[in-house]
Amino acid sequence: MIEKDVIARVNDSASAALKADYKALGEQLARRGVNIDAVKAKVAAYGVAVPSWGVGTGGTRFARFPGTGEPRNIFDKMDDCAVIHQLTGATPSVSLHIPWDKADPADLKAKAEETGLSFDAMNSNTFQDQADQAHSYKFGSLSNADGATRQQAVEHNIECIEIGKAIGSKALTVWIGDGSNFPGQTNFTRQFERYLDAMRSVYKALPDDWRIFTEHKMYEPAFYSTVVQDWGTNYMIAQELGDRAYCLVDLGHHAPNVNIEMIVARLIQFGKLGGFHFNDSKYGDDDLDTASIDPYRLFLVFNELVDAELRQPRGFNPAHMLDQSHNVTDPIESLMVSAMEVQRAYAAALLVDRKALEGFQEGNDALMATATLKQAFRTDVEPILAMARLEKGAAIDPVSAYRAAGYRAKVADERPAVSGGGGGIV
Numbered sequence: 001m002i003e004k005d006v007i008a009r010v011n012d013s014a015s016a017a018l019k020a021d022y023k024a025l026g027e028q029l030a031r032r033g034v035n036i037d038a039v040k041a042k043v044a045a046y047g048v049a050v051p052s053w054g055v056g057t058g059g060t061r062f063a064r065f066p067g068t069g070e071p072r073n074i075f076d077k078m079d080d081c082a083v084i085h086q087l088t089g090a091t092p093s094v095s096l097h098i099p100w101d102k103a104d105p106a107d108l109k110a111k112a113e114e115t116g117l118s119f120d121a122m123n124s125n126t127f128q129d130q131a132d133q134a135h136s137y138k139f140g141s142l143s144n145a146d147g148a149t150r151q152q153a154v155e156h157n158i159e160c161i162e163i164g165k166a167i168g169s170k171a172l173t174v175w176i177g178d179g180s181n182f183p184g185q186t187n188f189t190r191q192f193e194r195y196l197d198a199m200r201s202v203y204k205a206l207p208d209d210w211r212i213f214t215e216h217k218m219y220e221p222a223f224y225s226t227v228v229q230d231w232g233t234n235y236m237i238a239q240e241l242g243d244r245a246y247c248l249v250d251l252g253h254h255a256p257n258v259n260i261e262m263i264v265a266r267l268i269q270f271g272k273l274g275g276f277h278f279n280d281s282k283y284g285d286d287d288l289d290t291a292s293i294d295p296y297r298l299f300l301v302f303n304e305l306v307d308a309e310l311r312q313p314r315g316f317n318p319a320h321m322l323d324q325s326h327n328v329t330d331p332i333e334s335l336m337v338s339a340m341e342v343q344r345a346y347a348a349a350l351l352v353d354r355k356a357l358e359g360f361q362e363g364n365d366a367l368m369a370t371a372t373l374k375q376a377f378r379t380d381v382e383p384i385l386a387m388a389r390l391e392k393g394a395a396i397d398p399v400s401a402y403r404a405a406g407y408r409a410k411v412a413d414e415r416p417a418v419s420g421g422g423g424g425i426v
Helices: 004-031 036-045 074-088 105-115 147-167 188-204 231-241 260-269 295-311 331-350 354-362 366-378 382-392 398-405 407-414
Strands: 093-095 171-174 211-215 245-250 273-278 319-322
Touching: 004 036, 004 382, 004 398, 036 331, 036 382, 074 093, 074 105, 074 331, 074 398, 074 407, 105 147, 147 171, 147 188, 171 188, 188 211, 188 231, 211 231, 211 273, 231 245, 231 260, 245 260, 260 273, 260 295, 295 331, 295 366, 319 331, 331 366, 331 382, 331 398, 354 366
Parallel strands: 171 211, 211 245, 245 273, 273 319
Antiparallel strands: none
């Protein structure tokens, strides 16, 4: 991890300016009837999970260019995740992916204690074949026409639950790549019936205090049809499975013009919002860094979340996680920046004048309603985020502290270089 004196040096050089900025922002917000310390306390208490796979270099369907000092196993990944939390104070948990992160649960728990992390939702993998599996997922997993293949996928998901129980996780996320590439390749109805039947078997194995999140995705890897292709199908799945089944919303899994914040509102309204995979996209499921393309949309999503936080509707307890592919940046830096962008959207949403907004909405004053949102979005909340980090012992400027510490160069000396000859996302 990063030496504390490195963080202290970086903080010392920026603390005086931060205190002045925080005071000035506090005075500005006070004139709007907002207590800056109350907002800071909520931001400080907020955390977003880091995906274990996110600390490795991603790739495209065509190529992958490994970075230096890439993690070799789950224990290296957790070291990297711990650095992200140490510097940002915003990522207290890590989400594992099985079998990529399969290890002795006792060793995983010991590593979590060493790094100060906890475990978020478990993630199963039936979208690629493993060396020791008996049946291929080339033509689907939980919806495969072959019963033995479906059973293999069910058993894998149950294995993920068992590992999660042993390490303190409380949720299972299921995303499948099942679909078809040609018209007529599969019967849509029978395929979906097979999926639901298999998922019911997984659901039965769920502990009473667990939740299961199903994730929709418009396309890819199948290019003609996808079994769980949109939020409507996802909602039907959650309704069919039961009270502990919820919908997971990945911001990159929608068509470019889809109104994601409205989807979030609908799922909240009917008690089926399970959580998020935060990222951004331009053309498709690019999994770009969170808020790198459309920070206003992220803010609008959090506007719905803060509204619900105040109302506390039925079933509202969403899980928050980053899910990104880092092809040309240092994954640790991208994840730190993304975690802070999520906090930024949350902080800005907390500044919305809810009473004024409701009045404008009820009075059909479209201009002032949108101006109320824009006022909160345009407020520079960076002093709130930075002060929350400083008071936690994290870094005022996490990226500067990370670079000053030379962490990447240090782990590169310990972790062998990875060949760049492979292709595809890994």
